[in-house]
Amino acid sequence: MxxxxxxxxxxxxxxxxxxxxxxRLETGEFVGLIGPNGAGKSTLLRxxxxxxxxxxxxxxxxRPLAGYSVRERARRIGYLAQDRHVAWPLTVTExxxxxxxxxxAPFSRESDADRxxxxxxxxxxxxxxxxxxxxxxxxGGEVARMLLARLxxxxxxxxxxxxxxxxxxPAHQLATMQVFADFARAGHTVFASLHDLTLAARWCHRLVLxxxxxxxxxxxxxxxxxPERIAEIYGIEARVDRNxxxxxxxxxxLVGHHHKEAT
Amino acid sequence: xxxxxxxxxxxxxxxxxxxxxVGSLLIGPSDLGIGRALAALFVDDGAAxxxxxxxxxxxxxxxxxxxxxxxxxxxxxQGWLRxxxxxxxxxxxxxxAALGAVVAIVSGLAYLSPLALPLSALAGAGLAAILVFALAxxxxxGDSLILAGVAVAxxxxxxxxxxxxxxxxxxxxxxIVFWTMGSLGDRSLDHVALALPFMAIxxxxxxxxxxxxxxxxxxxxxxxxxxxxxxRIRAIILFSTAAAxxxxxxVTGVVGFVGLVVPHVLRPLVGSRPSRLMAASALGGAALxxxxxxxxxxxxxxxxxxxxxxxxIVGAPFFFRLILHERRRLMR
Numbered sequence: 267m268x269x270x271x272x273x274x275x276x277x278x279x280x281x282x283x284x285x286x287x288x289x290r291l292e293t294g295e296f297v298g299l300i301g302p303n304g305a306g307k308s309t310l311l312r313x314x315x316x317x318x319x320x321x322x323x324x325x326x327x328x329r330p331l332a333g334y335s336v337r338e339r340a341r342r343i344g345y346l347a348q349d350r351h352v353a354w355p356l357t358v359t360e361x362x363x364x365x366x367x368x369x370x371a372p373f374s375r376e377s378d379a380d381r382x383x384x385x386x387x388x389x390x391x392x393x394x395x396x397x398x399x400x401x402x403x404x405x406g407g408e409v410a411r412m413l414l415a416r417l418x419x420x421x422x423x424x425x426x427x428x429x430x431x432x433x434x435x436p437a438h439q440l441a442t443m444q445v446f447a448d449f450a451r452a453g454h455t456v457f458a459s460l461h462d463l464t465l466a467a468r469w470c471h472r473l474v475l476x477x478x479x480x481x482x483x484x485x486x487x488x489x490x491x492x493p494e495r496i497a498e499i500y501g502i503e504a505r506v507d508r509n510x511x512x513x514x515x516x517x518x519x520l521v522g523h524h525h526k527e528a529t
Numbered sequence: 530x531x532x533x534x535x536x537x538x539x540x541x542x543x544x545x546x547x548x549x550x551v552g553s554l555l556i557g558p559s560d561l562g563i564g565r566a567l568a569a570l571f572v573d574d575g576a577a578x579x580x581x582x583x584x585x586x587x588x589x590x591x592x593x594x595x596x597x598x599x600x601x602x603x604x605x606x607q608g609w610l611r612x613x614x615x616x617x618x619x620x621x622x623x624x625x626a627a628l629g630a631v632v633a634i635v636s637g638l639a640y641l642s643p644l645a646l647p648l649s650a651l652a653g654a655g656l657a658a659i660l661v662f663a664l665a666x667x668x669x670x671g672d673s674l675i676l677a678g679v680a681v682a683x684x685x686x687x688x689x690x691x692x693x694x695x696x697x698x699x700x701x702x703x704x705i706v707f708w709t710m711g712s713l714g715d716r717s718l719d720h721v722a723l724a725l726p727f728m729a730i731x732x733x734x735x736x737x738x739x740x741x742x743x744x745x746x747x748x749x750x751x752x753x754x755x756x757x758x759x760x761r762i763r764a765i766i767l768f769s770t771a772a773a774x775x776x777x778x779x780v781t782g783v784v785g786f787v788g789l790v791v792p793h794v795l796r797p798l799v800g801s802r803p804s805r806l807m808a809a810s811a812l813g814g815a816a817l818x819x820x821x822x823x824x825x826x827x828x829x830x831x832x833x834x835x836x837x838x839x840x841x842i843v844g845a846p847f848f849f850r851l852i853l854h855e856r857r858r859l860m861r
Contacts, residue, residue: 312750315753315754316753316754317750317753317754336756336757337756339756340755340756341756343754344754345750345754346751347747347748347750347751347754349748349750349751351748352747353745353746353747353748354746354796354801354802354803355801356746356800356801356802357800360802361746361747364744364746364747365755367740367744367755367756368755368756370740372740400801413747416751420755
């Protein structure tokens with residue numbers, strides 16, 4: 267599914283967080299959203315998920331997003347929040363099953379399709395053995411996988427994820443990126459914010475770089491992640507190398523203003 | 530860990546409530562035999578029928594319905610606010626109903642008709658809900674709701690104190706003190722008829738929010754992305770709680786701790802799932818309140834022990850336990 271934003275503006279209180287963002291996410295594309303803290307990445311994802319009051323136009327498959335009911339929207343756009351707090355110790359299966367809510371009529375029982383979707387999500391995230399475990403008995407990485415499985419169980423053509431690999435060990439970071447890459451290959455539209463530039467460059471087809479509530483660059487990783495632009499936007503000196511499977515970005519030291527502050 | 534299945538738990542609680550309801554009908558100062566007492570409910574038997582229909586039946590019905598209201602609303606508010614310390618009290622509904630009652634007593638309206646006081650209390654609860662709704666704004670966060678509730682509760686408590694302070698009627702203070710202790714005694718079927726529609730409307734509306742509470746387990750943002758209209762659900766929860774708890778409080782006075790303790794005790798038995806906790810807490814609240822009312826009648830029947838005092842005495846230790854448990858969990 268194609269999701270486009272035109273002149274997207276989000277104001278929270280009297281602050282403008284997004285200043286007119288234009289973006290197009292294609293079917294089968296894995297797009298990485300990068301940028302410094304406070305650039306507006308989370309706000310952009312939430313606005314695309316339809317959960318924030320916004321101005322401007324969002325279009326999903328030739329129809330304005332505002333024209334979808336919230337349930338129709340939730341069957342098409344899934345959103346994985348950065349906040350991983352689970353309020354009550356439900357079991358892993360129950361939490362993953364929450365992803366099925368948009369598919370279930372009020373007061374209806376779980377259908378076979380619901381059970382299959384949950385089982386598939388547990389399999390993809392390798393959580394089958396923990397299916398009956400309570401959420402408060404999981405490690406941080408297991409909680410992250412459980413919430414990823416919740417997103418998968420929602421079975422939406424569009425997947426939005428806010429820092430899905432934050433706090434994960436390298437193996438789980440790679441496994442998570444692999445899951446998203448597989449979904450993109452299967453025809454889903456994937457848009458995820460990331461802080462690890464190497465990970466973003468090697469796995470995403472395209473990168474969108476934000477700063478100060480605006481998109482400042484987008485395109486293939488090698489055109490977005492130049493040392494000059496990294497210095498300008500992040501205020502760091504970085505070494506950008508390339509090997510057979512893509513870029514390697516190593517942050518080296520602070521530059522300019524940041525550097526003076528530090529010394 | 531093997532655990533009672535959910536339907537079995539509900540069945541057990543329902544049987545408990547039914548048994549306590551019958552017990553509530555059978556226990557009282559008039560010495561009626563079991564057979565005669567129950568028969569008098571249906572067939573006219575002079576004084577026995579009067580006792581059963583006018584005194585014990587309203588009391589038993591109110592015990593079950595008010596208890597269910599408090600248990601259900603506690604479960605819903607805890608689920609929505611993701612906070613095990615929430616109950617209808619945090620929305621200021623009890624204290625504003627008390628203000629309505631005080632106004633009725635001090636103004637003398639309460640002496641004109643037995644229903645003037647409950648109606649005034651109900652109006653107080655309704656106004657509080659509107660004020661909380663207006664104060665909390667359109668945001669979806671639970672914090673703004675709690676802050677608005679606490680603000681309204683403080684304001685109404687202060688106004689209650691001011692009214693009593695300035696009142697020329699020395700009995701008003703005594704009456705309001707008793708009213709805030711809560712009681713099911715000396716209530717008639719008129720009281721039931723006044724409160725029941727409000728409670729029933731509240732139950733029906735709240736019955737539809739279970740799924741939303743489950744989704745809120747993952748936070749407001751995720752719940753919203755799952756297709757919940759948070760602003761609408763919050764309004765439903767606030768106004769249904771105000772109707773149900775306002776109606777209940779209007780006829781019984783303030784009965785604390787039931788809404789806090791019952792969901793807390795039953796949560797582990799339903800696997801912590803908020804939607805399941807609702808039905809269980811409604812039954813559990815009905816059982817607890819009826820049990821407390823029986824306790825009031827069996828212990829010190831001559832001293833007119835108040836219901837709210839008993840629930841607070843039973844409830845406070847649970848509160849301590851909850852805090853200690855939370856503290857251990859946070860320190861881990």
